[in-house]
Amino acid sequence: MKLQLHWQILISIILAVVVGTAFEPTTTIFSIPLLSIFEFLGTLFLNALKMVIVPLVLSSIICGMSGIGSGGNLGRLGGKTLAFYMISSLLAILMGLFLVNMIQPGIIGGEPAKELLGLTIDGQVEQKLESIGNRGAGDIAEVFLRMVPPNIVFAAAQGQMLGLIFFGILFGFFMLKIENEHKNIMIGFWQGVFQTMMFITMFVMKLSPYGVFGLVATTAIATDFRELMETVGLFFLTVAMALLAHALITMPILLKVLGRVNPVKQIKALSPAMLTAFSTASSSGTLPVTMECMEKNAGVSNKTTSFVLPLGATINMDGTALYECVAAMFIAQAYGLELSFSVQFTIVVIALLTSIGVAGIPSASLVAITVILSAVGLPLEGIGLLMITDRILDMMRTTVNVFSDSCCATVIARTEGEETSLQ
Numbered sequence: 001m002k003l004q005l006h007w008q009i010l011i012s013i014i015l016a017v018v019v020g021t022a023f024e025p026t027t028t029i030f031s032i033p034l035l036s037i038f039e040f041l042g043t044l045f046l047n048a049l050k051m052v053i054v055p056l057v058l059s060s061i062i063c064g065m066s067g068i069g070s071g072g073n074l075g076r077l078g079g080k081t082l083a084f085y086m087i088s089s090l091l092a093i094l095m096g097l098f099l100v101n102m103i104q105p106g107i108i109g110g111e112p113a114k115e116l117l118g119l120t121i122d123g124q125v126e127q128k129l130e131s132i133g134n135r136g137a138g139d140i141a142e143v144f145l146r147m148v149p150p151n152i153v154f155a156a157a158q159g160q161m162l163g164l165i166f167f168g169i170l171f172g173f174f175m176l177k178i179e180n181e182h183k184n185i186m187i188g189f190w191q192g193v194f195q196t197m198m199f200i201t202m203f204v205m206k207l208s209p210y211g212v213f214g215l216v217a218t219t220a221i222a223t224d225f226r227e228l229m230e231t232v233g234l235f236f237l238t239v240a241m242a243l244l245a246h247a248l249i250t251m252p253i254l255l256k257v258l259g260r261v262n263p264v265k266q267i268k269a270l271s272p273a274m275l276t277a278f279s280t281a282s283s284s285g286t287l288p289v290t291m292e293c294m295e296k297n298a299g300v301s302n303k304t305t306s307f308v309l310p311l312g313a314t315i316n317m318d319g320t321a322l323y324e325c326v327a328a329m330f331i332a333q334a335y336g337l338e339l340s341f342s343v344q345f346t347i348v349v350i351a352l353l354t355s356i357g358v359a360g361i362p363s364a365s366l367v368a369i370t371v372i373l374s375a376v377g378l379p380l381e382g383i384g385l386l387m388i389t390d391r392i393l394d395m396m397r398t399t400v401n402v403f404s405d406s407c408c409a410t411v412i413a414r415t416e417g418e419e420t421s422l423q
Contacts, residue, residue, distance in 0.1 A: 008208075008209040009208060009209050009212050009390075011209070012209035012210070012212045012213040012216075013212060013213075013216050013387070013388060015213060016212070016213045016214075016215075016216035016217035016220055017216065017217075017220050019217055019220070019221075020038075020216065020217040020218075020219070020220020020221040021220055021221075023221055024221070025221055027221075034221070035218065035221055037214075038213075038214045038215075038217040038218040038221065039214065039218050040214065041210055041211060041213060041214025041215075041217075042211060042214035042215035042218050042384060043214075044211065044214075045204075045207065045208065045210065045211020045212070045214065045215065046211070046215075046370070046383065048204045048207065048211070049204060049370055050370055051204075052197060052200055052201050052204060053370065053371060054156045054164065055193060055197050056194075056197040056198075056200075056201055057164060057165065057168070057371075058156075058164055058167075058168045059190050059193040059194035059197055060194055060197075060315075061165060061168035061169060061172060061315070062168050062171055062172040062175065062190045062194075063172070063187075063190055063191055063194045065168070065169060065171075065172025065173050065175070065176075066172050066175060066176060066187050066190065066191075077304075077307060077308075077412065077416075080412050080415060081307070081308050081311060081312075081408060081412055082315075084254075084258075084408045084411055084412065085311075085312060085315060085316040085404075085408060086352070087254075088250070088251070088254065088316070088318050088404050088407070088408070089316065089317065089318050089321045089352055089404075090348075090352055091246065091250050091318075092242075092246045092250070092318040092319065092321055092322040092400075092404075093321050093322055093325045093348050093351050093352060094348070095242050095245055095246050095250060095322060096238075096239070096242040096246075096321075096322035096323070096325045096326040097325055097326075097329065097344065097347075097348060099238055099241055099242045099245070099326070100238055100242075100325070100326045100329040100330060100333075101329070103234065103237070103238045103241075104333055105234040105235040105237075105238045105330050105333065106235075106329070106330045106331065106332070106333025106334035106335075107333055111336075112333065112334055112335060112336030113333075113334045114334050114335050114336060146163055147163055147165075147166040148163065148166065149163035149167075152164065152167050155167075165353045166353075172190075175187070175190075212387045215383065215384035215387050216384060216387055216388060218384060219384045219385060219388075232385055232388050232389055233389075235326070235327075235330050235385075235386075235389070236389040236392075236393065238326055238330070239322070239323055239326050239327075239389075239393050239396075239397075240393070240396060242322050242326060243319055243322060243323075243396050243397060243400050246318060246319075246322060246400060247399075247400050247403055251263070251403060251404060251407050252266075254407060254411065255407055255410060255411065258411045258414075258415070259407075259410050259411040259413075259414040259415075259422075260414060260423070261410055261414065261420065261422035261423055262422055262423065265298075265421070265422045266298065266406065266407065266410060266422055267403075268297075269293055269294070269297035269298040269406075269421070269422065270290070270293050270294070270297070270298070270402070270403060270406045271293075272289055272292075272293055272297075273286055273289045273290040273292075273293045273402055273406070274399050274402060274403060276289045277290075277395075277398045277399045277401070277402040278395045278396070278398065278399045281394045281395045281398045282398065283312075283313045283317075283398055283401045283402050283405070286313075286398075286402050287309060287310060287313045290309055290313075290402055290405060290406060291305045291306070291309050293406070294309065294406055294409050294410070297421070298406070298409075298410060298420055298421060298422055299418075299419070299420040299421035299422070300409050300410060300413045300418065300420055301413060301418055304409055304412055304413045304416065304418065305409055308405070308408055308409040308412050309405055309406075309409055312404070312405035312408055312409075313405060316401065316404055316405055316408065317397075317401050318400055318401055318404040319396065319397025319398065319399070319400030319401045319404075320397050320401060321351045321352055322351075322397065322400075323393060323397050324350075324351040324369050324372055325347055325348060325351040325372075327369050327372075327386055328347050328351070328369065328372045328373060328378065329344075329347065330382075330385075331373065331378055331379075331382035331385070332378060334382065334385075335378065335379075335382075337378075346375065347372060350371065350372050350375050351372060369383060369386070370383065410422060
């Protein structure tokens with residue numbers, strides 16, 4: 001039987017829970033510790049995710065910038081679109097940051113949940129945590145300095161994604177300025193790279209059931225899984241509340257204020273696309289349905305939808321950016337790290353920028369989360385905790401991503417003087 005990927009992941013999670021709770025950490029198979037086998041599978045999967053980060057993010061951003069076009073579109077329509085996407089993503093991140101600081105899912109009974117969750121802190125990790133905690137407000141300037149690295153190749157090799165993302169934006173923008181003969185070659189090349197990286201990422205995600213099994217089983221075998229679920233359940237609730245608040249409060253306000261349309265009509269018009277997004281967890285795969293809903297149900301012109309929505313499917317990831325921020329803060333709280341304003345600001349900036357480069361495919365946000373954790377010096381092993389609820393949250397945040405894309409198309413259409421059926 002060929003099961004869809006999300007069913008494979010769900011089955012692997014269930015099996016990991018069963019196996020992890022049925023055996024002790026000291027159990028061996030052919031003299032090999034069972035825990036080591038699980039750790040090997042999880043580490044191999046994490047390495048595969050890290051392998052695709054640089055080419056996937058760079059090609060995605062450059063293709064997104066090239067999709068804006070040139071001339072009047074770039075100056076007017078492109079500017080409006082990018083401004084809306086940046087504002088909506090920033091508001092989503094701030095909503096997530098507010099709720100994760102208020103609920104504090106990584107704190108259980110007033111204490112960091114690292115021991116309860118089976119998170120280990122060796123000397124190297126402890127040194128990283130101390131260096132993060134000692135950062136002050138003056139380190140905000142360092143964030144902007146890292147955006148302009150002196151050596152882009154070295155920055156990419158060291159995982160300094162802020163500089164890589166900034167370079168990708170500049171490259172994509174000025175690529176449109178060269179002669180058409182060379183420009184078309186460059187656009188074709190980067191689109192080819194992006195599509196290739198999409199295939200590679202999907203290949204890695206096909207192997208994700210094994211990696212997920214290893215990550216979850218490693219956690220399950222070393223912890224009390226009932227207590228673990230209580231903690232992860234609070235994290236799940238925090239993300240779900242933030243996503244709902246953004247979709248049902250923030251976005252309707254933007255629709256009403258900027259687009260002067262009825263938010264309820266917007267939701268009804270887009271309901272087929274939102275259901276498709278929820279079931280597929282792919283904003284790119286939902287794009288044709290989204291465009292059809294916006295043109296036929298919402299009355300937005302093809303000129304606007306064909307420009308705004310494909311760009312949004314590439315660079316606008318409100319739900320993903322929100323999730324990345326909450327996930328990083330959750331892991332930091334679980335390690336007992338009291339994050340300063342500058343570090344939280346860093347997380348906000350990186351979540352905003354990395355959300356631009358996340359491919360619209362299932363679980364691609366795992367790639368971006370590794371970027372954030374690496375940038376602020378947090379161990380990647382915490383990702384194993386996120387996998388327990390990742391599938392459902394992936395479906396929810398993809399739905400929010402698609403809804404935000406549609407809201408942008410509506411607002412842009414209204415600011416361009418179009419009459420829609422949503423007034």
